[in-house]
Amino acid sequence: MKETLTGAQALIRALEHENVDVMFGLPGGCILPAYDPLIESKIRHILVRHEQGAGHMAEGYAHVTGRPGVAMVTSGPAATNLVTPLCDAYMDSVPMVGITGQVPTAAIGTDAFQECDTVGITRSITKHNELVMSAQDLPMVVRQAFHIATTGRPGPTLIDIPKDVLQNEMTWYWPSDDEVLDSLPGYRPNVKGHAKMIKEAARLILAARQPILYVGGGVLKARAAAVLRELAELTQIPVVTTLMARGAFPDSHPLCLGMPGMHGTATAVTAMQKSDLLIALGSRFDDRVTGKVSAFAPDAKIIHVDIDPAEQGKVRRPDVPIVGDCRLVIEEMLKAINDLLQSGEKQADVGPWRSRVSGWREQFPLAYDQSEPGAALKPQFCLEKLRDGAPEGTIVVSGVGQHQMWTSQYWNFEEPYTWVNSGGLGTMGFAVPAAIGAKVGRPDKTVWAVDGDGCFQMTAQELVTASLERIPVKIGILNNTYLGMVRQWQEMFYDERFSEVNLSGTLPDFVKWAESMGCVGIRVEDPQEAEAAIDKANSINDRPVVVDFRVAEDEKVFPMVPAGKSNDDILLHHSQDSRREFLK
Amino acid sequence: MSGKNPYGQDSQHHVLSVLVQNRPGVLARVSALFARRGYNIFSLAVAPTEHPDYSRITIVVDLASAPLEQMTKQLFKLVDVVRISELDPRHSVERELIMATVKATAEQRGQIVELTNIFEGKILSVGVDAVTVSLDGSPSNIDDFMAALNQYGIVESQRTGLVALPKLDRAASAGAAKSPKGKAS
Ligand SMILES: Cc1ncc(C[n+]2csc(CCOP(=O)(O)OP(=O)(O)O)c2C)c(N)n1
Ligand SMILES: [Mg+2]
Numbered sequence: 007m008k009e010t011l012t013g014a015q016a017l018i019r020a021l022e023h024e025n026v027d028v029m030f031g032l033p034g035g036c037i038l039p040a041y042d043p044l045i046e047s048k049i050r051h052i053l054v055r056h057e058q059g060a061g062h063m064a065e066g067y068a069h070v071t072g073r074p075g076v077a078m079v080t081s082g083p084a085a086t087n088l089v090t091p092l093c094d095a096y097m098d099s100v101p102m103v104g105i106t107g108q109v110p111t112a113a114i115g116t117d118a119f120q121e122c123d124t125v126g127i128t129r130s131i132t133k134h135n136e137l138v139m140s141a142q143d144l145p146m147v148v149r150q151a152f153h154i155a156t157t158g159r160p161g162p163t164l165i166d167i168p169k170d171v172l173q174n175e176m177t178w179y180w181p182s183d184d185e186v187l188d189s190l191p192g193y194r195p196n197v198k199g200h201a202k203m204i205k206e207a208a209r210l211i212l213a214a215r216q217p218i219l220y221v222g223g224g225v226l227k228a229r230a231a232a233v234l235r236e237l238a239e240l241t242q243i244p245v246v247t248t249l250m251a252r253g254a255f256p257d258s259h260p261l262c263l264g265m266p267g268m269h270g271t272a273t274a275v276t277a278m279q280k281s282d283l284l285i286a287l288g289s290r291f292d293d294r295v296t297g298k299v300s301a302f303a304p305d306a307k308i309i310h311v312d313i314d315p316a317e318q319g320k321v322r323r324p325d326v327p328i329v330g331d332c333r334l335v336i337e338e339m340l341k342a343i344n345d346l347l348q349s350g351e352k353q354a355d356v357g358p359w360r361s362r363v364s365g366w367r368e369q370f371p372l373a374y375d376q377s378e379p380g381a382a383l384k385p386q387f388c389l390e391k392l393r394d395g396a397p398e399g400t401i402v403v404s405g406v407g408q409h410q411m412w413t414s415q416y417w418n419f420e421e422p423y424t425w426v427n428s429g430g431l432g433t434m435g436f437a438v439p440a441a442i443g444a445k446v447g448r449p450d451k452t453v454w455a456v457d458g459d460g461c462f463q464m465t466a467q468e469l470v471t472a473s474l475e476r477i478p479v480k481i482g483i484l485n486n487t488y489l490g491m492v493r494q495w496q497e498m499f500y501d502e503r504f505s506e507v508n509l510s511g512t513l514p515d516f517v518k519w520a521e522s523m524g525c526v527g528i529r530v531e532d533p534q535e536a537e538a539a540i541d542k543a544n545s546i547n548d549r550p551v552v553v554d555f556r557v558a559e560d561e562k563v564f565p566m567v568p569a570g571k572s573n574d575d576i577l578l579h580h581s582q583d584s585r586r587e588f589l590k
Numbered sequence: 591m592s593g594k595n596p597y598g599q600d601s602q603h604h605v606l607s608v609l610v611q612n613r614p615g616v617l618a619r620v621s622a623l624f625a626r627r628g629y630n631i632f633s634l635a636v637a638p639t640e641h642p643d644y645s646r647i648t649i650v651v652d653l654a655s656a657p658l659e660q661m662t663k664q665l666f667k668l669v670d671v672v673r674i675s676e677l678d679p680r681h682s683v684e685r686e687l688i689m690a691t692v693k694a695t696a697e698q699r700g701q702i703v704e705l706t707n708i709f710e711g712k713i714l715s716v717g718v719d720a721v722t723v724s725l726d727g728s729p730s731n732i733d734d735f736m737a738a739l740n741q742y743g744i745v746e747s748q749r750t751g752l753v754a755l756p757k758l759d760r761a762a763s764a765g766a767a768k769s770p771k772g773k774a775s
Pocket of ligand 1: 405406407408409410432433434435457458459460461462484486488489490491492
């Protein structure tokens with residue numbers, strides 16, 4: 007029987023058919039019709055305080071569940087508020103579907119109230135976007151948006167829906183998989199790697215004397231952590247996990263060298279530099295990893311596995327390019343390696359390489375100066391306490407800045423999908439809403455956000471959302487009263503000429519602010535208080551908690567490869583400078 | 591778009607023939623991608639194909655601005671892009687159209703008509719002190735024609751930009767080149 011629905015009803019039903027269980031949003035004029043059938047829907051809607059929050063919540067949800075996050079907002083200013091999260095999701099390949107209201111079709115192009123060219127503005131920061139001109143198209147467009155967001159290299163898609171399209175009637179249908187594929191003749195992601203290339207890669211891997219597995223976020227997107235571990239253990243090749251891949255390989259594993267890049271461990275950075283074979287898995291040779299590209303891993307051959315063909319050769323020409331899904335390709339790689347081994351081929355001895363790497367690890371652990379008695383808390387100390395007090399499986403989310411780098415460095419990531427951060431875009435204000443989204447996606451897990459005092463002030467109002475919606479996230483602010491990361495650059499590269507980086511030691515009062523938003527607020531000023539405060543925060547499960555750690559203002563993140571410099575010029579913590587020779 | 595003449599001796603141009611789904615905004619997607627990634631375009635021509643669902647965009651790209659491989663791979667990421675053929679100038683047929691209005695006194699008019707006939711062009715319109723001519727041909731042919739007209743003074747001109755198709759090799763079947771299904775690079 008043919009069923010007539012309004013566009014709005016069709017939209018909500020289509021979302022239900024896509025198994026959307028929660029969406030984040032805020033209504034307004036043009037999207038109003040869509041909010042009416044939502045009352046009857048089983049989809050949970052979380053009302054945010056700012057649309058940027060809705061977008062980052064959708065991202066946080068997607069990061070930890072692997073399912074697309076959905077954000078729905080109105081036209082004009084609401085759509086522009088969604089721009090930052092869309093770009094963030096695009097840079098970090100996060101599956102997400104944005105839905106925006108648009109002025110009625112007849113008003114498009116007239117500078118109508120709250121009209122903006124949403125599709126035009128978001129064209130270069132979405133994997134695909136679509137302005138829907140007929141209610142009849144809605145189910146197909148929704149299916150396409152979810153299909154595109156979640157397949158191939160994941161990313162954000164956006165559906166822009168004029169108000170009259172939501173109000174008009176349509177005849178309900180639900181397109182089949184084949185119909186969706188037929189409607190997208192130009193979209194055929196290649197998931198299966200080329201067999202010959204995989205074989206070639208296996209040969210290179212067995213022949214390498216100084217190989218490194220350079221693991222990026224694509225491994226998490228492909229849900230390939232288990233096969234990655236098999237590959238590492240079979241070949242005994244050390245692993246580095248980029249900022250986007252923390253948790254893809256356990257930090258406690260003897261083969262794990264931690265994070266490479268600008269603030270990576272000296273071991274990870276140096277091991278890549280000296281390597282004769284980089285096996286890049288779902289990583290994209292980001293400038294924050296390579297440093298000066300021409301000086302990056304100069305002697306290494308490259309095997310590059312990525313589902314996005316455009317990543318091959320974008321920065322560094324691979325010797326063996328393999329376009330495909332990391333999990334499928336690694337599985338095939340394991341087979342190819344085992345075949346070679348069975349046919350009598352021997353792996354080159356990586357023993358000497360491993361002992362060299364272990365030597366670096368012993369000589370160059372992460373280091374900071376403990377605070378003198380009576381002096382301010384050290385942020386690294388707070389992180390160690392947070393890490394050690396966190397229940398198993400805790401998800402940690404961060405903002406952007408020094409605190410982010412320390413979190414990535416000092417946390418122990420043991421499981422995939424326990425780390426959520428804004429890597430590519432580096433969006434201050436990401437942490438609070440992303441943590442809320444993560445907690446919504448994984449209510450069974452403890453979610454800690456480690457935020458900066460600067461970042462927190464960009465999106466803190468979403469804690470009102472969290473309190474009202476009973477989403478008990480925990481926020482630890484590493485409050486150094488500065489835009490710390492910028493301060494660090496000014497100190498190191500601008501002769502300590504501090505320009506517009508001092509936020510204020512007195513305002514805001516984060517504890518009172520937290521309390522005013524329905525959270526428990528705790529202040530920690532002394533190292534002695536840290537553990538008790540963290541225990542208290544961990545014991546509260548009926549509302550959000552904010553811990554204001556008053557930390558030293560002048561602490562810097564080390565190691566550091568200054569921007570544009572070669573990774574060989576890595577700056578170490580001063581206590582390790584005298585051992586620099588060992589890195590040669 | 592870059593102002594340089596793409597067809598000079600040392601030019602680094604390459605022709606991409608891009609089959610796209612015939613949907614609103616597709617040209618904007620393609621041109622926005624070129625702008626955002628810093629790829630230069632010498633010319634771009636677009637029109638629907640024999641199949642109403644598809645349009646063909648012929649883009650002359652500047653290889654000095656980025657490697658061809660990156661350009662085609664990034665283009666492929668556009669969902670509306672169905673197929674890209676890289677047309678090496680040596681293995682493709684290329685055509686361009688120019689229209690030009692040239693100053694012409696009554697005495698000069700005959701010379702211009704003669705010149706146009708030599709190039710196998712057309713006279714489109716004749717005014718008191720100017721004529722408008724057109725020519726379709728290979729880009730270098732058009733360059734020569736422009737140079738010849740220049741001595742009279744070109745008042746206005748418009749080139750269409752290049753359009754191109756693969757040169758048929760004698761054995762190939764024409765149908766194989768036409769199927770829009772699936773990506774090939
Ligand atoms: C939206 C946005 N604006 C500006 C920046 C540039 N930026 C990067 S880190 C940083 C400082 C962040 O300060 P805070 O949140 O206090 O973190 P800290 O570095 O002190 O740990 C700034 C301003 C950014 N990444 N994002
Ligand atoms: Mg700060």
